[in-house]
Amino acid sequence: MTASLSTDIINKLKEQDAHALSQMYRAYVTDIWQFAYYRTFRNHDAADELTSTIFLAVVTSIHRFDPKQASFETWLYTIARNKIADHLRKHYRNKNRNIVPIHTTPHPAFEPQHQQTLEETELITVTLENLTPQEQQILLWKYKHKLTIKQIAEKLNRTNKAAENLIYRARARFKHHYNRLDKTSPYITTENRHD
Structure with a gap:
């Protein structure tokens, strides 16, 4: 886990500063990708797609971030959890409590055992x-x-x-x-x- 972003960088993010956006992305992209990867049952494609979706949401909603309400990391992971939940609702079905991807062929991890x-x-x-x-x-x-x-x-x-x-x-x-x-x-x- 990386150190929290400085107030200066966060202020520049709100101004859509390209260098600050790049710093934020480099600081968190690996953690966010891994977070998405494990929450989508180790699905590489889903993790790639979600990482892009999450960072796009961060960029478009950064003006709403309030450091008095939560840390940047807490805010970032809240967005990540919401986007992942949306993805799971859209791409997975829950039948008899067995989670099976709609768009992929059966994987050994989804066998009964x-x-x-x-x-x-x-x-x-x-x-x-x-x-x-x-x-x-x-x-x-x-x-x-x-x-x-x-x-x-x-x-x-x-x-x-x-x-x-x-x-x-x-x-x-x-x-x-x-x-x-x-x-x-x-x-x-x-x-x-x-x-």
Whole structure:
């Protein structure tokens, strides 16, 4: 995960400055592509398409970004999640809780023995969408990007103790929503749950 963009760069982004746009793109393109790739079940073409769509949305809506409401990264990943959700609704169907791409031939990952993994991936995605943007970002920093509490605290401009409390609350809310959704799953049993 890259460092947050400076206020100066963000102001230049709002002015559609080409150099600032290039800096922003280079800083986040790899993370955004990977984010889209894993949320579309490792679909390279979808990740490529979504990355372009996400950055286009960022450029066209940057004037609405308010640093008082959220960090740039939180705002960026909110756009990314929304665009990915739109893509999944458009290109995937959910039949008997088995997610199958409409536009591709069957892949080994969609065979019955892999349905539990797909179901859990779906549960995690839906669970994250039940959290606030800040909670989602904190969990991504902690578990996907492996940032330390100190690094997270610096990104949030909080003390280490405050960041630790935010991580604890985000994790607790994730577990609450996950377990609530998990009860409806025909694939994941009590033994499979990750407490």
